[in-house]
Each structure stands twice: as structure tokens, then as C-alpha cells.
Amino acid sequence: MIDPSLNSYRDRVLAWVERIPLGKVATYGQIAALAGKPRAPRQVGQILAGIPDPDALPWQRVINAKGEISTYRRGVGELQRAMLESEGICFDPQGRCDLRTYLWQRETDPLEA
DNA sequence: AGACTGACTCCAA
DNA sequence: GTTGGAGCCAGTC
Numbered sequence: 001m002i003d004p005s006l007n008s009y010r011d012r013v014l015a016w017v018e019r020i021p022l023g024k025v026a027t028y029g030q031i032a033a034l035a036g037k038p039r040a041p042r043q044v045g046q047i048l049a050g051i052p053d054p055d056a057l058p059w060q061r062v063i064n065a066k067g068e069i070s071t072y073r074r075g076v077g078e079l080q081r082a083m084l085e086s087e088g089i090c091f092d093p094q095g096r097c098d099l100r101t102y103l104w105q106r107e108t109d110p111l112e113a
Numbered sequence: 114a115g116a117c118t119g120a121c122t123c124c125a126a
Numbered sequence: 127g128t129t130g131g132a133g134c135c136a137g138t139c
Contacts, residue, residue: 009136028121032135040135045120047136062120070120080120117139126130 009035010047017048020061023088024104025097027065045070060084061104067096 012035020026028041037043048059060083064070071077081091091097 029123032121037135039122039133041121042119042134043121043136046118047120049120050137059120064120065122072120074120076120115139118137119135121134123133124131126128 009037009040009043012036013044013047014051014057017057017059017062019106020058020104022058023102025061025063025067025084025089025099025102026104027099028062028070029065030104031062049074061087063097067099067102069095 013031016031016034017026028044029038031044032038032041035044044062048057048062051057051059060080069077069080071080081095084097085091089097089102
């Protein structure tokens, strides 16, 4: 599943975020589940808020379950959106992206192939 | 130790 | 389809 050297929830979360491919996005809940705690999506946000080097991590590809940017109140929302758009992610007038298209699905993608 | 907070989600109305 | 309320987990005060 994941590197055994990663013991803490924090490290596992970061490791998974790092694996989100360019042009795709993942939800907090998705990352939380992959990291082993499906009921702790808020921790994902908390962790991402405290990462040492944001430049080395594609944190911008993590959004909420509705496909919206969850960081507007934190002030980096516009930056995040700009980064995602530069990766090819498109947003609706409502500020939401189509998860059906952009959600990172590491298991199956029969329709996309 | 107990209470508060948050870059969330799910389910019901 | 949208909006509101309750639940949840880990870190911090």
C-alpha cells in the first residue's frame, strides 16, 4: 500500500498527496481513507496547513468532496485555483470543478481508457 | 485532564 | 440541485 517507513498519519497523508498525478485532484476524505483514517478528513487539512515546504508538495490538488476549493477563507484560495487552472483543471462559475472528470482514481478508469 | 478548533463529510429537509 | 445540522479525529490551549 504505502511505504512501511511512514508510521504517522501525517507522513502517510503527505505521501499520498505527493502521489496525486498532475491534472487530477483528490478529496480530503479520499486522502484520509488512503492514509487509513476514513473519518479524519479534517486532519488532512490540518496537516496540509502545517507542512514545512508547500513548494515540494502538490497540496493544491486536494479539495473538498463537492469539488470546491476549501481554502478561500484561509487566503490561499485564489493561489490554489490559479495553480490548478495552470494544470488544466477547469472551474464552474460556481467555483467548482467536475470531480467526475478530474478526481484521481488510482483503482479503475475503464471509461477514461 | 477537559474543552475548543478546524483547508471535512454524510444524511435529511 | 442546494442548505443546514450532527458527527469525527487529532492537535492545541
